[in-house]
Amino acid sequence: MEGLVCKSIYKTYDGRVRALGNISFSLPDKGIFAMIGRNGAGKTTLVRILSTELIPTKGSATIKGLDVVKDPSAVREIVAIVPQEARAIPWLTPKQTIISYLLYRGMGYSEASKRAEESLKKLGIQKSSNKLNRLLSGGTKRKVLVATVLASEAKVIFLDEPTTGLDPISRNDLWKLLKDLKDDYLIFLTTHYLEEAEKLADKIGVIEKGRLIAMGTMEELRSKVEHQYSIRILGDSNPIKTRKGVTVKGIDGTYQILTSESDAFEIARELIKKKIKFSTNPVSLEDIFYYLVRKPIDEDSGVEEGGWR
Ligand SMILES: Nc1ncnc2c1ncn2[C@@H]1O[C@H](COP(=O)(O)OP(=O)(O)OP(=O)(O)O)[C@@H](O)[C@H]1O
Numbered sequence: 001m002e003g004l005v006c007k008s009i010y011k012t013y014d015g016r017v018r019a020l021g022n023i024s025f026s027l028p029d030k031g032i033f034a035m036i037g038r039n040g041a042g043k044t045t046l047v048r049i050l051s052t053e054l055i056p057t058k059g060s061a062t063i064k065g066l067d068v069v070k071d072p073s074a075v076r077e078i079v080a081i082v083p084q085e086a087r088a089i090p091w092l093t094p095k096q097t098i099i100s101y102l103l104y105r106g107m108g109y110s111e112a113s114k115r116a117e118e119s120l121k122k123l124g125i126q127k128s129s130n131k132l133n134r135l136l137s138g139g140t141k142r143k144v145l146v147a148t149v150l151a152s153e154a155k156v157i158f159l160d161e162p163t164t165g166l167d168p169i170s171r172n173d174l175w176k177l178l179k180d181l182k183d184d185y186l187i188f189l190t191t192h193y194l195e196e197a198e199k200l201a202d203k204i205g206v207i208e209k210g211r212l213i214a215m216g217t218m219e220e221l222r223s224k225v226e227h228q229y230s231i232r233i234l235g236d237s238n239p240i241k242t243r244k245g246v247t248v249k250g251i252d253g254t255y256q257i258l259t260s261e262s263d264a265f266e267i268a269r270e271l272i273k274k275k276i277k278f279s280t281n282p283v284s285l286e287d288i289f290y291y292l293v294r295k296p297i298d299e300d301s302g303v304e305e306g307g308w309r
């Protein structure tokens with residue numbers, strides 16, 4: 001069964017701000033999906049529509065067969081969201097935060113209390129269970145919100161930038177937890193950390209100016225770019241003049257050659273001969289992202305003639 005289906009969603013705010021144009025895609029009912037895109041690309045708008053917070057200007061979407069516009073209350077029973085701007089209520093404790101959310105969703109008190117404890121433990125913040133949220137660090141506050149949605153019975157979870165503000169270790173812990181959950185949940189997250197999407201997601205969508213410009217597994221995204229291999233020269237000079245690919249200079253002054261797999265081997269041989277240190281890898285999501293968002297959007301992006309409505 002499809003977990004989530006978006007059919008030609010458009011959103012224009014106040015009749016003039018075009019936030020989304022013709023977004024269509026589908027996802028299975030389990031696994032991790034990451035939506036990446038620049039500030040203002042439309043990620044939060046899409047998440048808000050799918051979690052029934054916002055009505056699209058045009059188009060429809062279903063989650064596990066339930067229509068987000070026609071049947072929002074049924075959808076709300078099976079989805080839970082941590083919005084981008086969500087803050088844990090300062091004068092509650094993490095445990096109270098989770099329990100009140102679960103009571104609000106219709107769960108009984110003793111079940112809610114049991115689930116709250118389990119979820120706080122899963123997130124590794126059980127020691128803070130009974131402290132006031134306002135006394136917790138920013139990252140722990142964020143974890144309280146994630147613990148809150150994971151304590152619910154919802155199996156479709158939207159996390160809008162869940163790891164913003166987390167330290168590298170906490171971020172890694174959350175990645176591990178989400179990975180463990182992906183056999184039972186559909187987790188839809190947005191992120192600016194491309195490494196996070198690359199490591200975590202089964203499928204990645206790239207949104208740019210409200211349009212879905214690419215979507216697929218890492219391998220599928222890699223097949224959309226001109227050069228699939230990257231060679232990084234260690235050092236701040238470029239000793240190789242090659243026309244087999246493109247050479248770009250990073251802000252740290254190092255050079256990167258983007259090329260094909262076979263040309264990468266040839267260039268690597270030349271570098272070895274010259275005793276120049278380098279590393280070679282398939283292109284990363286970061287390379288792919290830069291390539292895709294710099295490419296002008298063409299007719300294939302699915303935007304109807306005459307623009308958005
Ligand atoms: N409530 C609103 N009213 C009017 N315009 C809005 C509203 N919310 C968002 N927008 C506009 O819609 C567009 C998409 O915004 P959105 O918040 O969905 O982007 P985003 O990809 O989540 O960005 P970020 O990475 O900064 O969170 C932007 O042009 C934004 O200014």
Ligand SMILES: [Mg+2]
Binds near residue numbers: 043084160
């Ligand atoms: Mg956003």
